[in-house]
Amino acid sequence: WAVGAVVLAVAAALLVAVGPQGAGAARADTASGHRWITDRQGRALVLRGLSTASSAKGAADGMPWIEEKDVARERRALGTNFVRFLLQWRKVEPSPGTYDRTYLRQVAERVRWYGERGYHVLLDMHQDLYGPRVGGNGAPAWATETDGLTSAPTDPWELGYVEPGTVRAFDRFWGTVEGDGRDLREHYVGAVREVARHFADDDTVIGYDLMNEPWGGSVQGPAFESGPLARLYQDAIDAVRTVDRDHWLFVEPSAIGSNWGFATGLPRLDDPRGDGDAARIAYAPHLYPLPMDLGGGYTGSTKGQVDRSLRAWREQTEKTARRLGAPVVIGEFGLDTGLPGAMEYVEKVQRMADDMGAGFAYWSNDPGPWAPWDAKLRPTKLLPVLDRPAPLAVAGDPVAYGWDAAKRTLAVSWRGTAGVRGGTEVRLPARHFPKGGRVAGGVQRAWNPKSRILTLDSGPGTHSVRITPRR
Numbered sequence: 001w002a003v004g005a006v007v008l009a010v011a012a013a014l015l016v017a018v019g020p021q022g023a024g025a026a027r028a029d030t031a032s033g034h035r036w037i038t039d040r041q042g043r044a045l046v047l048r049g050l051s052t053a054s055s056a057k058g059a060a061d062g063m064p065w066i067e068e069k070d071v072a073r074e075r076r077a078l079g080t081n082f083v084r085f086l087l088q089w090r091k092v093e094p095s096p097g098t099y100d101r102t103y104l105r106q107v108a109e110r111v112r113w114y115g116e117r118g119y120h121v122l123l124d125m126h127q128d129l130y131g132p133r134v135g136g137n138g139a140p141a142w143a144t145e146t147d148g149l150t151s152a153p154t155d156p157w158e159l160g161y162v163e164p165g166t167v168r169a170f171d172r173f174w175g176t177v178e179g180d181g182r183d184l185r186e187h188y189v190g191a192v193r194e195v196a197r198h199f200a201d202d203d204t205v206i207g208y209d210l211m212n213e214p215w216g217g218s219v220q221g222p223a224f225e226s227g228p229l230a231r232l233y234q235d236a237i238d239a240v241r242t243v244d245r246d247h248w249l250f251v252e253p254s255a256i257g258s259n260w261g262f263a264t265g266l267p268r269l270d271d272p273r274g275d276g277d278a279a280r281i282a283y284a285p286h287l288y289p290l291p292m293d294l295g296g297g298y299t300g301s302t303k304g305q306v307d308r309s310l311r312a313w314r315e316q317t318e319k320t321a322r323r324l325g326a327p328v329v330i331g332e333f334g335l336d337t338g339l340p341g342a343m344e345y346v347e348k349v350q351r352m353a354d355d356m357g358a359g360f361a362y363w364s365n366d367p368g369p370w371a372p373w374d375a376k377l378r379p380t381k382l383l384p385v386l387d388r389p390a391p392l393a394v395a396g397d398p399v400a401y402g403w404d405a406a407k408r409t410l411a412v413s414w415r416g417t418a419g420v421r422g423g424t425e426v427r428l429p430a431r432h433f434p435k436g437g438r439v440a441g442g443v444q445r446a447w448n449p450k451s452r453i454l455t456l457d458s459g460p461g462t463h464s465v466r467i468t469p470r471r
């Protein structure tokens with residue numbers, strides 16, 4: 001989002017205005033007024049994982065780089081329970097109104113690889129810079145209308161969002177400029193519904209991310225988010241519900257601004273399932289503080305700016321989640337692990353996610369400098385940072401949880417709620433718990449040294465459990 005010095009100056013001023021106290025006053029309590037995505041046993045899911053994968057964007061068959069053995073390695077190495085799986089509209093609907101069943105079956109095969117290892121999969125309708133005809137990925141060529149305007153490659157890639165062909169393609173998609181009448185939004189909604197129809201009965205799928213980093217073209221800010229974007233989301237939600245009653249619908253704000261911690265104008269959306277606890281709309285904003293987008297690390301004066309950005313981001317995210325009545329999953333965060341302070345930053349974001357009771361998908365699992373493995377699939381220094389003790393599923397309403405590295409203690413507290421089956425599951429990585437865990441304040445029901453999952457007894461009332469390494 002390097003859109004120049006002016007933006008940077010405005011951004012800095014706004015961040016200073018929000019100030020350090022802003023979100024610092026947020027509750028440590030993650031339970032009250034906070035909704036949770038639950039598993040089939042009614043347990044609150046703490047979703048932790050990565051996106052799979054950027055490589056799918058340009059692949060002819062639209063598949064990410066992974067083979068089944070890579071999924072097995074991801075589970076073994078990180079113990080994650082979540083994956084954000086990239087889809088491409090160009091593959092779902094290669095020609096107008098025609099859906100590619102072979103593509104959806106190939107996706108389903110990979111979803112099964114994850115499902116067999118205990119993962120929950122979020123299917124992400126990904127796009128960057130609209131589509132390949134204007135230098136990006138996502139939309140099919142037949143749905144890219146540029147009125148003769150073109151887009152040149154840019155460095156960094158995000159600047160492509162202001163290339164004329166890309167802006168026009170978005171404007172035509174949203175219907176905010178005069179066009180030849182073809183309703184591209186209706187096609188997009190149809191493609192999302194087709195994905196949902198295919199996966200409606202798939203228990204590994206947790207939901208659909210309706211659009212990656214929506215961009216308003218020449219219409220920005222609340223005019224975009226409360227207008228064309230909200231309409232598209234509502235139409236997509238209504239369409240999905242005609243074929244899929246149960247999976248969650250994840251919505252993202254317009255990335256510009258929100259990724260840095262600014263407010264979003266996204267309004268509350270209606271789920272035909274019903275209001276309150278019946279609704280299944282989740283909020284999945286991305287987190288990329290501006291100083292880091294501009295290439296900075298987490299060090300020196302940049303560190304202070306990033307910290308302010310994180311506080312602002314948390315405050316805005318919690319506010320928006322309350323407005324939407326939605327649980328929060330950080331849909332993307334990530335950085336080049338070679339940047340100074342990068343590991344401290346990843347550690348900090350994970351702590352923040354725990355404090356917020358939010359899930360996350362680190363960007364991304366593509367082997368290379370951002371990932372927990374390099375191009376030769378050897379672990380990078382990110383791997384031990386992501387391989388962190390955490391609860392996976394909580395048998396009730398989570399109150400608070402977190403790993404204290406200094407005290408070598410994983411604390412989890414929750415209120416048992418009626419109708420929940422099974423115990424609370426926590427994962428204890430071998431690097432921190434070589435001989436398993438010693439449980440205080442609760443009862444260990446089971447320990448699986450292979451999956452590193454310890455199950456705790458639950459029941460009515462409040463539970464407050466502390467787990468330290470067994471000696």
Ligand code: IDC
Nearest residue numbers: 054057127128137157212213286288332363
């Ligand atoms: C990036 C990839 C990069 C690719 C670029 C454009 O890492 O290799 O060239 O997309 O396709 C996002 C996007 C996500 C980006 C990621 C990192 O949602 O697709 O992936 N990012 O730049 N928003 C902010 C950052």
